[in-house]
Amino acid sequence: MRKKKTRRRALRSKTRRHSQTLNQKSEATPLSVGVLLEVLCAVHLSSYVEGPFHDRGGLMIVGPPGVLKSTFLALVEKNYNDAVLISDMNVQSLNDLRDQIASKTIRTLILPEYAKLHERHLYTAQNVEGHIRALVGEGFTSASFEDSRINRLRARCTLLSAMTPKFQTDHFKAWEDSGFNRRFLWSLVRLKDPDLLERSVENWELVDIRLAYIPPSPLDSIPNATTVNERQEIRRLVRYQPGGSHAVQIALLSKVLAVLKWWYKLRKRPERDAIKTVRSFAHSLGKEGAEITI
Secondary structure, three states, rough: OHHHHHHHHHHHHHHHHHHHHHHHHHEEEEHHHHHHHHHHHHHHHHHEOOOOOOOOOOOEEEEEOOHHHHHHHHHHHOOOOOOEEOOOHHHHHHHHHHHHOOOOOEEEEEEEEHHHHHHHHHHHHHHHHHHHHHOOOOOOOOOOOOOOOOHHHHOEEEEEEEEEEHHHHHHHHHHHHHOOOHHEEEEEEEEHHHHOHHHHHHHHOOOOOOOOOOOOOOOOEEEEOHHHHHHHHOOOOOOOOOOOOOOHHHHHHHHHHHHHHOOOHOOOOOOHHHHHHHHHHHHOOOOOOEEEOO
């Protein structure tokens, strides 16, 4: 009888430990706001990295309202002259920016709220989205209303934007079918402290979001100092990203690593810190995302 009770207690204890382990695994991994901001800057600077892959791609921050997504993106626009923040976009406005993008005067477009594009007629939104796919991918040369016989410079740029999980869910199937998903890194985040914004209002102080050191724009190009082993690890880090083929996502995150290596070398930081930063950020690319700590 005692043996049976002992076995039952041992079984209950084992079950509790297993349940605690599952709960721990289901919790989102912490992500420092400094790491996120460094990666956002590196995504912008990724177009300077030397290499044969010309697709620019981009980064989508996915998170519930009140996660400071727009604040993070605005920091990039504030610190780089070749990053332009626009609150809305249509085919005409994209066409007006084409020459500046083609000449690399503009390297990154920032849309603080991607859902704004879809607050219009469905086919109009799909047309704009098609132009965005071209801009971050094979390049954009002319609009449908222009004479295609005129030779034009090919325009490519990086896109930084943000949306809520519900908006992503509502459009996921269409984006998967069109190839939109595979052109971007999808970073899923939430705040570790959900009361942060309300407390900041109580204290009548803005939340201090900034980087002590901002990676500068290079005078020329940035060498790709990543190794085969690092790129193989990056391939594993993006395995849960949507899109089927992860080629563009692997290339973009490899360029991010190259930018960080270049930047850390300028700051006399150990080179191994760059891959640590990428690994930390990559938690937000996983199935359950990451919690931003401020």
